[in-house]
Amino acid sequence: MNTYVNFRGKCAEAFRYYERHLGAKVGMMMTHAQSPDQSRVGSEWKDAVLHARISIGDTELMAADIPNAEPMRSAYLTLRMHSNIEAERVFAALSDGGRVLMPLEETFFAFRFGSCKISSVSTG
Template sequence: MTQAIAYLGFNGNCADAMRFYERALKAKLEVLMSGAESPMAEQMPKEFLHRILHARLVLPGGGMLYAGDCPGGAPYEGIKGVSIALDYPTTAEAEAVFAALADGGQVTMPMQAAFWAKRWGMLIDKFGTPWIVNGELQPF
């Protein structure tokens, strides 16, 4: 079965972001590989060995989120044109995750009722990742 998995790019703070997401999303960080820990360590410039080459976060229910730091010296423009959407079976779960992700970030649409979910909201977290959080999806 093919799955679409978001791969987030960061500029040297991937490890901090993924540890934050592990706590906020009640997930499990299974991989957090730096350049120094990779099979390519010998070929990498020493000043970039601390950067994360690959991270894998497993969400409750089996979904995944991947991430890494952009290559050292490459231009970084942030995360643009996409939001990570999360659906929760209850409004309480959605509200809790929304609050955790919003800590230190910017709420762009407070949690509220919508025709597709009993509660939904949008935010950009302190690492620059845009999120949409839905609680109790409704048929439409």
């Protein structure tokens, strides 16, 4: 099962952020202007992402820009890192400008676990 996230016009910006801070790799990104069917594309929407795919470690995330995207409620995306140092680096990058809900720390089920609401720069 893959996760599909809707952004409100900042999908490309978010994916570039994930590339810089998570070592992610964009596999595909198509804007509405690149769509073979231009009959439904308004000029204000031509630079918005129609469909994108990014690999973050062993996980693939798909996304698009949609006009009425709403913030996620009761949905969480989880990243697994190969080391505590990498977990601390990624958590610091994602929580910068956001809000830490649970500090990154050792728990009974993980060497490092934390939770944060990431900034709008990284979510769109």
